[in-house]
Amino acid sequence: MQAWPQPAILYSQPLPTPAEENALFTDEEVLRFKLTFNYQELQKDREEMRVYHKATLTYTDTAGTPVQVDLKVMVRGNRRRDPAVCKFPPLMLNFSRKTTPHTVFEKVNKLKLVTHCIGDEYVIREYLVYKVYNIVNEKSFRVRLCQVEYVDMEGKRKPETRYAFLIEDDKEMAKRLQAKIVPDAHVIRMDQTDAYAMAKLALFQYLIGNTDWSVPYRHNIKVIAADTAMIPVAVPYDYDYAGIVAAPYAVPPPELGIRTVRQRLYRGYHFPDKTYREVINFFNIHQADIYRVYTGCTLLDKKYLKQTLSYLDDFYETINNPKAFRTAIVRIGQQNQKSYVVVKGLEEVE
Incomplete structure (x- = not known):
């Protein structure tokens, strides 16, 4: 695999113009x-x-x-x-x-x-x-x-x-955002992406109880960039292994040391305190919007809705409790940055 290239190496064609909304x-x-x-x-x-x-x-x-x-x-x-x-x-x-x-x-x-x-x-x-x-x-x-x-x-x-x-x-997603997909052959680590966007992504994955993702391995992640002079952004997808979905077949890999996918585990890196504060503030500002996604859906089973709102409550209790946040996010992020647990089956990054 190749390192993140110098300008003009990655893209030989002009970047797309803004796409009309589909x-x-x-x-x-x-x-x-x-x-x-x-x-x-x-x-x-x-x-x-x-x-x-x-x-x-x-x-x-x-x-x-x-x-x-x-x-x-x-x-x-x-x-x-x-x-x-x-x-x-x-x-x-x-x-x-x-x-x-x-x-x-x-x-x-x-x-x-x-x-x-x-x-x-x-x-x-x-x-x-x-x-x-x-x-x-x-x-x-x-x-x-x-x-x-x-x-x-x-x-x-x-x-x-x-x-x-x-x-x-x-x-089409990348084109709409005036960017292109960074080829998987180019290794991008979490700390090489936009820090604020990456911190939001990592905390979002923690919110939904999802450990089934990786930026460098491009596992359930696409990386986009306007050009090689711009900081890339990771875009997640595929959430059937998230605890908030709770698919019957979803079982966490043994390397992570958690019993079920409902058990949250932070898989992001460590970020500066300022970034953490900004991200916590973002999630607090949009708390009602996030809850409304669920309360506004008439297709959900009532029991599941109740469980999900409680699951979201637990997330907000954690991020708004400094001690709990430091234990669940800050310390784990520091550990991840020093020695990241790689799940068996992902391709080895060289």
Whole structure:
């Protein structure tokens, strides 16, 4: 792997101009559509070497007119691709620019679709985590909640309607923010990114109880930068292992020494006291906004909502108690900076 390059090495093409907001992700309404494909063929195609399968997507536009778009779909993901984990795997939707003009998908090429896996409840929970991070940092992935009717083109299964959500393509996200994705080959450590943004990201991951991320290993993290003269920013995604989601299959790696994913563990580096104060102040200012993401969602189970509000309460009690904050965040951050525990399975950084 390579070190962070000197100016003009990383980008040979001009940086993108500001992208227009994509209505697909600015609209908060649930997007309802029908996805038709060969169900059996797709379900069987979960190995490392996978292929795209023909599909059609049908929805009704704002004028009440049915719209049909031809596309290709492929099973994606790592753990959730395993049939022992997910009964229905996450999908990659691959659109052709020729078939999407004048549709809600006209500005996209590829989109990740997070599906119900083992149940709609967990889709909603993970979707809301993305919405929370949208509050924490505008440099984040946009998402769109969907209700999808899955139809087998062979007619061998009854149609099934479930919740899902679309995730903004990483290149489109970077373009919207007038940046580009820093290639994974270029090693970026946490202390080489924007300190304030990194501190917010690290504390956000602590808030949701997520240890399943790494900046240098690019594990569930994309790094963006306007150019090589600018300080890069880390952008997180993929939260199914977060304690706040509490997926039944989510188990913390033994190296971390925690019993469950609900047990919080800070995985960030140490930051100056001034940065800590600024970040704590930010989370306090936006506390009501963060809680409203959950209290304003009518799709959540009432028991889960109560548990989640209590989980958030615990976070705020920690960051607003100097002694507790020093124990849970400051000291652990100092330890992480000296000797970071690397989870087995991540690629070795050279």
